[in-house]
Amino acid sequence: MNVGVIGAGWAGLSAAIALHDAGHDVSLYEAGPLAGGRARRVPGSGNAALDNGQHIMLGAYQHTLQLMQRLHREPDRLLLRFGLKLQAASGDFELRCRALPSPWHAVAAVALAKGWHTSEKAALIKAMARLRLRGWKVTPDRPLAQWLDEQRQPAGVVKRFWEPLCLAALNTPLAQASTLMMARVLKDSLDAGRNASDVLIPRTDLSDLWPDHLPAGITLHRHSPIQRIDAASNGYTLNEKHWHDALVVAVPPPNARRLLAELPARPGTERLMQHLEAFSPVAIATLNLMLDEPWTTLSEPMLMLDDQAAPGQLGQWLFNHAVISNARERHPLISIVLSNCLSSALTDRDAAGRLIIEQVRRQTSQFGPMPDIAQQLLIIEKRATFAATPGLTRPDNNTPWPGLVLAGDWTNTGYPAVLEGAVMSGQAAARCIG
Ligand SMILES: Cc1cc2nc3c(=O)[nH]c(=O)nc-3n(C[C@H](O)[C@H](O)[C@H](O)COP(=O)(O)OP(=O)(O)OC[C@H]3O[C@@H](n4cnc5c(N)ncnc54)[C@H](O)[C@@H]3O)c2cc1C
Structure with a gap:
């Protein structure tokens, strides 16, 4: 045909x-x-081509990975792969999947997380275990914030786990996000073989x-x-x-x-x-900072930022392309992602950029100073995703x-x-x- x-x-x-x-x-x-x-x-x-927005993939993206192989675009060469790690830039929180069979790699990640009390860890493990027992289904579907209340999730767990993951995966705030869609992402990444939760970041442009x-x-x-x-x-x-x-x-x-x-x-x-x-469309913005030199004292490819520390400090994730690109290139680029952002908060791009740069400098101080910024570019994709609502x-x-x-x-x-x-x-x- x-x-x-x-x-x-x-x-x-x-x-x-x-x-x-x-x-x-x-x-x-x-x-x-x-x-x-x-x-x-x-x-x-x-x-040093830029993308319209920083993207991450997961080990669970089997169809995409097979398609790349079909086209002889080797995933091992073109994607940086590492075990899921949620690390706060400020150093006060870290959760890292461990080298154990699934789902124990995730259970151990929570049990050994840095920055939570035992009661917080227990509450998260219980909620996930209940969800798993129900086949990762929630009937009827409801806003994730409501389900988290029902599961008595402590504020620290919501702030460090549910909120950042919900924004990264659904680009929808907790109060509106579909619990069912979130559960599907958790099932396919955390309950589907250890490598399914790996983070994959493109080393070349999209x-x-x-x-x-x-x-x-x-x-x-x-x-x-x-x-x-x-x-x-x-x-x-x-x-x-x-x-x-x-x-x-x-x-x-x-x-x-x-x-x-x-x-x-x-x-x-x-x-x-x-x-x-x-x-309904939801925006994502990416602030790209082209540095004078690679930020070598920051050895992490991806860090969580706190977007509630001060007004206007809206960055949620930081990506260091000096680590993501291969060792030979060491691309001197930092990308900061603002999911579910209101474009009205970014109308004054210079002011928005200044506040986010200040946020990055303040929250990453443990890694030594960021090199000088040669150029910056804020890209706002107003129709990045649809609101993933029940x-x-x-x-x-x-x-x-x-x-x-x-x-x-x-x-x-x-x-x-x-x-x-x-x-x-x-x-x-x-x-x-x-
Ligand atoms: C900033 C940003 C960050 C994101 N981050 C992630 C992430 O980290 N991980 C992840 O998995 N996903 C992420 N996403 C979502 C991901 O990019 C989308 O899910 C995916 O690209 C959608 O692909 P699509 O083919 O369905 O739609 P589209 O990419 O929208 O493709 C539609 C195409 O149709 C073309 N078109 C429209 N009208 C016409 C017409 N009349 N005639 C001809 N062509 C037309 C458009 O130009 C476009 O090329 C992100 C998206 C954005 C914007």
Whole structure:
């Protein structure tokens, strides 16, 4: 079949590769200048390329890792892998998975954590054990903050464990986050083999990681926004000129809604349109600090920052690319992540940058001074993810239109908006086409 894929984010790309491998002719249409979507290199950022936002992956991202291998993009070379470690920059808290079989590696991490009282450790282990006993299911789904209250989670455990992990994985505050989606992330990372909880950080830019390395035979049309889909006999026409037997629509929900609204209504169309409207975007900002030299006295790749220590000090995670990049390159770059950020808090970018830099200097003082900053760049992705809330109905890949399927991190994967969900969704969409 001749299949068109609209959108070259990780979902559209993985759909295109799976369809190509199944023997179809595949054309990819991407509105932007390069492949990668919300996980991409920022064009023009030079040799030491920057991404649109710092991303981390987990050992649990099996579909993504297999896809990289399929493209001969060796995960061992291109990703820094280390055992899950939550380490506060200030030095007053540390939790580290131990070299034991799962789930004991995680139990030991909590039992031996630095910075918690025994009662706090016991409360967290009990809550996790209960969740595991119930098959990592919570019925009915409810806001994570409510579930944590029910589980009597102490404030120190909420602050050092639940809140940072919830923001990192769901990009949604505790008061709104879906307990079920959080439980799914915990199950697949902490209860699925010891390596599943490993942290994997790209050592190259996100487009080079694999999206730039499509198999020959897939045609990628860059700068090609699709504005219109028409149902034609036994297929679909895009922008009134490209005809395809089948289509994968792998664009964000509002864009999908606009495109599908033009098609003749069929049973189920109205419900799908309502579901597509129900997603709310949440922003993530990344402050990149290009330093005069690598920060060698900071030997950690990733540290937790305290975003409640002082007003405006909004950084949550710090990434040191001198450690992440390979030893030869020692990239003098620090990236600070602000999840679930309100763009209104960042309207004065210079002031926001100053406060965050002050936060980093203050909270990392135990590692010696950060080298001087040569350049800084704050990137705000206003539509980074959807709010992962309870009761959100996520569409399946199949649609009311024959041969037209959906893909994207927002489809019904069970995961929040993450790379692995996007890849899984793209591959599921390809299977629907056959
Ligand atoms: C700053 C930031 C940090 C993140 N951190 C993490 C993380 O640490 N770990 C993690 O797992 N996930 C993270 N995510 C989420 C992850 O990036 C997304 O889940 C994933 O990239 C979504 O891929 P997708 O293919 O579903 O959608 P998208 O990447 O949005 O792809 C859709 C594509 O469709 C294109 N498009 C839209 N309309 C049209 C049209 N009409 N015609 C043609 N093309 C069109 C767009 O240009 C885009 O390329 C982060 C996201 C951001 C923004």
